[in-house]
Amino acid sequence: MNLSRRATLLGLATVATLGRTRLALAAAPTQARFVVVLLRGALDGMEAVIPHGDPDLARLRPGLIPPASARHDLGGFYALHPALARFHALYAAGELLPVHAIAGPYRTRSHFEAQDLLQTGVGQIGMNSGWLNRLIGELPADGDPGGIGLAAGIGTPLILRGAEPVGAYAPVGFAQPDRGLYAAIGKLNAGDPVFGPAIARGLGARRFDAATFAAGPAPDMDEAGMRAPAGPARPAGGYGFPELAARVGTLLAAADGPRIAAFQLEGWDTHVNQMQLLPFPLAGLDRGVAALKVALGAAWAKTCVLVITEFGRTARINGTRGTDHGTGTVAFLAGGAVQGGRVLATWPGLKERQLFQNRDLAPTADLRALAKGVLAAQFGLGGAALGRIFPDSAAVAPMGGLLRA
Amino acid sequence: MIRFGLGGRPDQAPPADPRAWLLGQLDGPDPALATPEFAALPSGAAALAALREDRMRRKRLAREGGSLKEHFKPRGREMFRADAAAQLGWALRTEAPFRERLVWFWANHFTVSMRQGGTAALIGPFLREAIRPHVTGRFTDMVLAVERHPAMLLYLGNAGSVGPDSRVGARRHRGLNENLGRECMELHTVSLRAGYSQQDVIAMAKLLTGWSVDPRAEPTGFRFHPFAHEPGPQTLMGRSFPPGEAGGIAALRFLSTYHTTWTALATKLVRHFVADQPPAAAVAHVAGVLAGTQGDLRAAAAALVDLPEAWTPGTKIKTPVEYFLSVGRALGETEAKVPAALGMLRRLGQPLWAAPLPDGWSDLGGDWSGPDAVLARIDFAYTMAGRSHDRAPAAIATAALGARLRPQTLAAVSTAGSPREALALLFASPEFLRR
Known part of the structure; x- marks a missing residue:
């Protein structure tokens, strides 16, 4: 089944490339959209999706549990953080699937190692391409020099780096040279192994600007931290994501637009005053995913958004009303393609012996199982392709039943 | 001038003996700290006091129902901007750009970012009190100053x-x-x-x-x-x-002074000054100097200058801050206009003193050369090239790049349709984008 499905994908791609028509492309199965949102800094999973039904929660983290009246209940045991109102609406519509007590295959508590491993999709440092880039390599070529992948915001994250070309979109506020000067600059850089290809690809991506945003100039992204008055700075992470998501959603919705995009959001490393600070990036995440849905329009039905973070945070509150680096956390699937409206978890419990190293939420699921399950269902990939995207993961079976049949 | 410095200026003659010029910059105390402009900037304690006063004023206004927008100008933000203007302006003007690069290197090694902890007004004092005094001193002294500073x-x-x-x-x-x-x-x-x-x-x-x-x-x-x-x-x-x-x-x-500290520091120094993939022999040499001197940062900086690998031009891609400064220096600018400069750095992808995470900004070219980032640089180059100036573009090119200037870039600059286009071509040439 899977092999023949892959063959079909390849066949259609050939049609698309030879025909170079929108119709052929539109008929290709790459109509499926896949968006990854990386939360860099480690989201506290038990603050985002609160396991209030666990009798030990209140003992471990007094002062970190939002009141029952404010949080959004998910059927008696879990509840969404008060800032996730739009997530709750998606949940009610069956389009949001929180997956709890999950972690990557690594057990480091270093942000920097873990973020690399989260994006390379392996358990050991040493891989230098991202799993989303390898996914693109498994999909049929679409004849678009910009590729079907898109990095949203300044900087291409590691998850999208690798052999396959990817485009990029970020709003900028500088004056732009005319076509002739761009061409002359491209010529000066033609022999440069880095800048030559980057300029060619960047100019290819600019057509998005012309086609999609002709109506007006792009508003600026916010100046990090500067809007915050004195006192504890508000994390800049969530700000700007809704605006960027709206624009990138429009690109993804286009019949010949990119199909795969990655965002990276910051502001999750809540060692201090978590209850006061975490609502800002959570609200940004909430509004951004909702903005994607609006911008994608009918294409939302074929969309799956995967929200992941490098690890969770300590089960206990720390000395500065925050949490330190931990292990198990929550991930989200959102989208019209998602079989949502439920929480997927084997809950490990929060008794001392149930915590990982008597400290963290114990992981009972592997992020690679989640990602493999999504890719299998969304793109019809079989075990061999999934094994190339996630090397050394043969023992990790893809989760089933994640997406609507 | 380019590999170890911040790019040439039309009013600074290129050094006759580059090696002696670089080593000479490592002598004596930090020259910026001796200027009246830096001396007038607030201490860490004064910045903490201003932040506390801001909090109290904001609370009082909130209690009295006054409009924050109209009545509240936080002193912390003014302090941040004053320090940003002073330190960026110094980097544009300095005649000791290698020493200045070391300041920015160590500031990034010990990242303090305004994204967390309400630290914006404290980062300037942090650089002046914990980093600059120790850039050619002992690593242990810098560590002690850094970990005890309110900013950190x-x-x-x-x-x-x-x-x-x-x-x-x-x-x-x-x-x-x-x-x-x-x-x-x-x-x-x-x-x-x-x-x-x-x-x-x-x-x-x-x-x-x-x-x-x-x-x-x-x-x-x-x-x-x-x-x-x-x-x-x-x-x-x-x-x-x-x-x-x-x-x-x-x-x-x-x-x-632990042995792995020497390797960690040497790897970062060589990656910053030599190549993204630091040659093992070069790392071992610098680590050996650090171990032998128990963390003498002046000796480590001199060891970098002595590495033959460090003199291969163009192996490193400038970070946005380095690029921003080198364009300003090529244009002969002597001060940074704040907040306009802050907006530019943000759009170039490296907002000042606002690294996303405590490991600071990346020192790998791959992280700064995505299509979006490169186009942002070109557009920045074109924007800056539009600033009025009275020097001939070819003269600016020669002063900025010296022997690095390629004939085809000089030809493009000399035959461009306008001075603005000429300078945009210069700033967007590969030899200017690299160092």
């Missing part, structure tokens, strides 16, 4: 970290924040190479409990609170350290 204590949340068994901890049921303890080991000193455990991180965090801030503690605003300090000795990486402020200092002295 607030950024990594240590200011409120309380020993669970201390008097404050027992009374108020408050406790530990591991963040500074972890990052001062992982990022600032021994690195993950040292193979320490979670227990070591906790021990280090406990040794640092009570290290906090106080606006009355001139000059930097550091205060040790004995009642918040965890009692009892701690075992860190197999060694016992006594409680008290002295225990934390002794632990930092130990970490800052």
Whole structure:
């Protein structure tokens, strides 16, 4: 089944490339959209999706549990953080699937190692391409020099780096040279192994600007931290994501637009005053995913958004009303393609012996199982392709039943 | 001038003996600190006092129902902008650009970002009080100045970290924040190479409990609170350290001279000044100098200059801040207009003193050369090229790049349709984008 499905994908791609028509492309199965949102800094999973039904929660983290009246209940045991109102609406519509007590295959508590491993999709440092880039390599070529992948915001994250070309979109506020000067600059850089290809690809991506945003100039992204008055700075992470998501959603919705995009959001490393600070990036995440849905329009039905973070945070509150680096956390699937409206978890419990190293939420699921399950269902990939995207993961079976049949 | 510096200026003659010129910059105290402009900037303690006053004024206004937008101009923001203007302006003008690069390198090694901890107004004092005085001194002294500075204590949340068994901890049921303890080991000193455990991180965090801030503690605003300090000795990486402020200092002295620290620092220095993939022999040489001198940063900087690999041009891609400064220097600019300059750095992808995470900005070209980032540079180049100036583009090109200027770039600059296009071509040429 899977092999023949892959063959079909390849066949259609050939049609698309030879025909170079929108119709052929539109008929290709790459109509499926896949968006990854990386939360860099480690989201506290038990603050985002609160396991209030666990009798030990209140003992471990007094002062970190939002009141029952404010949080959004998910059927008696879990509840969404008060800032996730739009997530709750998606949940009610069956389009949001929180997956709890999950972690990557690594057990480091270093942000920097873990973020690399989260994006390379392996358990050991040493891989230098991202799993989303390898996914693109498994999909049929679409004849678009910009590729079907898109990095949203300044900087291409590691998850999208690798052999396959990817485009990029970020709003900028500088004056732009005319076509002739761009061409002359491209010529000066033609022999440069880095800048030559980057300029060619960047100019290819600019057509998005012309086609999609002709109506007006792009508003600026916010100046990090500067809007915050004195006192504890508000994390800049969530700000700007809704605006960027709206624009990138429009690109993804286009019949010949990119199909795969990655965002990276910051502001999750809540060692201090978590209850006061975490609502800002959570609200940004909430509004951004909702903005994607609006911008994608009918294409939302074929969309799956995967929200992941490098690890969770300590089960206990720390000395500065925050949490330190931990292990198990929550991930989200959102989208019209998602079989949502439920929480997927084997809950490990929060008794001392149930915590990982008597400290963290114990992981009972592997992020690679989640990602493999999504890719299998969304793109019809079989075990061999999934094994190339996630090397050394043969023992990790893809989760089933994640997406609507 | 380009590899070790910040790019040529039309009013500064290229050095006759580059090596002697670089080494000469390592002598004496930091030249910026001696200027009246820097002397007038606030201390860490003064910045803490201003932040406290801002908080009180904001609360009062909120209570009285006044409009924050109209009546509230935070002093913390003014201080941040004044320091940004002073330090960017100095980097544009300086005749000791290698020394300035070292300042920015160490500031990035010990990242404090305004994204966390309300530190914006404190980063300028941090650079002036903890980084600049030690750039050619001992690494241990820099570590001690850094980990005791309010900017770092607030950024990594240590200011409120309380020993669970201390008097404050027992009374108020408050406790530990591991963040500074972890990052001062992982990022600032021994690195993950040292193979320490979670227990070591906790021990280090406990040794640092009570290290906090106080606006009355001139000059930097550091205060040790004995009642918040965890009692009892701690075992860190197999060694016992006594409680008290002295225990934390002794632990930092130990970490800052541990053998893996030399390798970690040498790897970063060689990556910054030589190549993204640092040659092993070069790393070993610099690490050896650091070990042999027990962390003499002047000797380490001189060792970098002596590396033959460091003299291969164009192997490194400038970071946005380096690119921004080199364009300004090529145009002969002498001051940074704030906040306009801050907006430009943000759009180039490297907002000033606002790294996303405590490991600072990347030193790998691949992280700065995505299509979006490169186009942002070209558009910035075109924007800056539009600034009025009276020098001939070809003369600016020669002053900025010297022998690095390629014939085809000079030809393109000389035959461009307008001075603006000529300068845009210069700034967007590969030899200008690299260093």
